[in-house]
Amino acid sequence: MRLENVTDVGTWFRHRLRDDVDEVSIERVGRVSRGVSRETWIVDARVVRDGTASDMSFVVRRDLPDGTVIPMPLREEYEVYRRLAGSAVPAARALWMEEDPRWQPDGRPAYVRTKIDGNWYLPFLSSDDPADDDRKIAASKEHLDKLALVHTTDWRALGFDEIGTVPESVKHCATALLDDIETWLATFRLEPSPAVTEALSQLRDSAPTDSPCIALCKGTNGHGEEVWSDDGRIVAMSDWELWRLGDPAYDFAQVQEMVPEIVRDGRRLWGWPEALEYYRARTGIDISPERLAYYRACYGLIQFCYAHHSAHRVRAGASSIRLVWNATEVQYRSQLKLGAACGFAPETGTTT
Incomplete structure (x- = not known):
C-alpha cells in the first residue's frame, strides 16, 4: 500500500x-x-x-x-x-x-x-506598526488561555500517567526531566560531550524545588505550532512531541514569539511580566523568573538530545537531510547554548 x-x-x-x-x-x-x-x-x-x-x-x-x-x-x-x-x-x-x-x-x-481547518501563520506578529499592537496582545492572551487549559487539565483522569514519567512530587519536577534526558542519551549516545556533562551537573545542583504543581505540559508551543482560525482563536494545539508531566515553566521556556515586547512612548503595553501576571490570574499558577530561566537552560539539553539522536540515525546509515542537518548544525548550536548556560564562551574556551 x-x-x-x-x-x-x-x-x-x-x-x-x-x-x-x-x-x-x-x-x-x-x-x-x-x-x-x-x-x-x-x-x-x-x-x-x-x-x-x-x-x-x-x-x-x-x-x-x-x-x-x-x-x-x-x-x-x-x-x-x-x-x-x-x-x-x-x-x-x-x-x-x-x-x-x-x-x-x-x-x-x-x-x-x-485535520483541523486553520492557519499556523500570524503575519502581524512581526509588524512594528502600532496599529497591530492590540492584535498582538489579543493573540498572546489567546495563547496563554490555551496554555492555561493544558496546564489545568486533569492529566491523571485522562491517563497521561500511563504513558509519561510522573515526578515523585512537585519538588522533583526538574530532576525528573534531567532523569529522562539521561535515560534517552544512554540509549543512543555516540561520544562524550563536555558541555552536556557540565550542564547536567550544574542543572542538578541548581534544580528548583518550588514548582506549584505537576501539570500536563505541551513542550514546543506558540507561533508555528498551533492552528488558528480566521477570528483569532486557537482551534487546535498541535506538535506534542516534547510533552511531559512537570512544571508549567517548562512550557513557558519554549514559547515561540507569542509574548511580544510592546513599549510605546516609554509606556509598557505588553511583555513577559504582563503575560505571566495574566496567566497567574487565569490559573493561580506562578511562573517565577528563576524557574523560567532554569527551563530555558534545560532546553539546550533537549535540543542536544534530539540532535544527537539524529546523529545516531546517521551513523546507522540514514541519509535524510533532516537528520543530517540536526546531527550537525543543531547539535553544534545546542552545545554552544549549553556552554553559554554553564558560564563558558565556547569560541575561546574562557569563562564569562
Missing part, C-alpha cells in the same frame, strides 16, 4: 472507517513540507455518513524512512492525541494507529487523525 497512491489510500480508509461511514472516496493525497521530525501527509476525502456527503480532511503521520528526529515513539504521539479527546484542550482527534503490516503505508507504521 503506497501512501502517495489515491487508490491505495481509498482502500485503506474504507477498510478502517467501514463501521463509521457509508463510503469514502479519496480526492487528493499530498505531503506537507513543514515540520522536521516526522512526515505529515494530508488526505482530502469525500465521506458519506448516514446518507449525507461531506468533504473531510485527515492527517497521516509517520516516521521518516530513516527514523525520526525526536526520540519519542510514534505510538506515544498517537496516544497523546487519543487522550486529549477527553479534555477541554482543543486538538485534532486521533482515529487509529495502523499496526497491521498489511495496511501500513509503504510498510511503515503510521497513525491517522482529523
